[in-house]
Amino acid sequence: FDAVDVIRTKRDKGELSDEQIDWVIDAYTRGAVADEQMSSLAMAILLNGMNRREIARWTAAMIASGERMDFARLSRPTADKHSTGGVGDKITLPLAPLVAACGVAVPQLSGRGLGHTGGTLDKLESIPGWRAALSNDELMHQLEDVGAVICAAGDGLAPADKKLYALRDVTGTVEAIPLIASSIMSKKIAEGTGALVLDVKVGTGAFMKDLADARELAETMVALGTDAGVKTVALLTDMSTPLGLTAGNALEVRESVEVLAGGGPADVVELTVALAAEMLAAAGVTDVDPAEKLRDGTAMDAWRRMISAQGGDPDADLPVAPEKHVVKAQSTGVLSGLDALAVGVAAWRLGAGRARKEDPVSAVAGVEMHAKPGDQVSEGQALLTLHADDTRRFDRALESLADAIQISSAHTLTPLVIDRITA
Ligand code: URA
Secondary structure (H helix, E strand, O other), X not given: OXXXXXXXXXXXXXXXXXXXXXXXXXXXXXXXXXXXXXXXXHHHHHHHOOOHHHHHHHHHHHHHOOOOOOXXXXXXXXEEXXXXXXOOOOOHHHXXXXXXXXXXXXXXXEOOOXXXXXXXXXXXXXXXXXXXXXXXXXXXXXXXXXXXXXXXXXXXXXXXXXXXXXXXXXXOOOXXXXXXHHHHHHHHXXXXXXXXXXXXXXXXXXXXXXXXXXXXXXXXXXXXXXXXXXXXXXXEXXXXXXXXXXXEHHHHHXXXXXXHOOOOOHHHHHHHHHHHHHHHHHOOOOOOOHHHHHHOOHHHHHHHHHHHHOOOXXXXXXXXXXXXXXXXXXXXXXXXXXXXXXXXXXXXXXXXXXXOOOOOOOOOXXXXXXXXXXXXXXXXXXXXXXXXXXXXXXXXXXXXXXXXXXXXXXXXXXXOEEEEEOO
């Protein structure tokens, strides 16, 4: 095979053969296909698409580039959740221990934040002592012992995706549904989970800004998982406004602990319980009510054991920002909009996120919200508190918030869970 022939095939709107796909992924992983060739192919795929056969083969080839894990030896069924990413999306933190408390093991291999969406590992690293890196043996042991692990995906899992994702990130080729679906699903199938629930976000703060694209992504991923023998369902959920009342690392850990203590914002509780119910059903457990496990403290017990098992101190004080800035309501009325993307960009500029993979993140930076869309607010009332290490961060964060807040006479609430996609 020749890389230029493969590129030409897709450039001219042709279908890639199974053999072409297997070869190009393998050759790229080995370094025999150059970055500029793969980036050209990724752009041709973004522009001309791939059919379901091509996407399935592409996914299989990325899985075959690395190791596959196997949880069959565990005494419990396994279920994992993947979110396509949003603002204030801390759901993994309460969800993993909650599902473990209901008898299903959760191997949650997570990533770091890039751009305006936060990363689960960055959030947990604000807990003193907690470490993200586990060996496969440690992961297995903790899954058996505690039932929940949130850790960094090892380098052995879908290495082709690691390389390709970094390339897409710098070549304007992230937003291709076939490439997103195969990227996410290659990692989840290689991870070896028995069941998978996908939280596909729709709205300004998400990859997919409109419902039709989000639905196509969800359907593609559900088909890939199902064909690979993973029980897969997807929820389409709203990301037009942030989840909960916080966006930032330590801020989101604090809010997650409130949820585990039986409190916390209603939307975070609703989505945590809805996703837990889906994970339990997909894993074949139908006789446990996850909401009850939040109320009776067993999910909190699992959280404490999960954090301690990875060196963290669940009783340690979380770090607090030295600098704060309050944003007040400009008028009286109903808060009818609080834009997810604007809040995400503000949190990022305050220091919660990174611009490049190597950048450090601030544990304390972020945005705390004092009202949600639908709430009545009065002129002069505090709507947001910005948190940062340094007051110089506030100006640029405020710029991104300039049009983020809408106050009007009425507001129609949109449902949080928009639809459910099954095979
Ligand atoms: N998340 C991934 O893991 N891959 C993508 O391509 C997009 C989001």
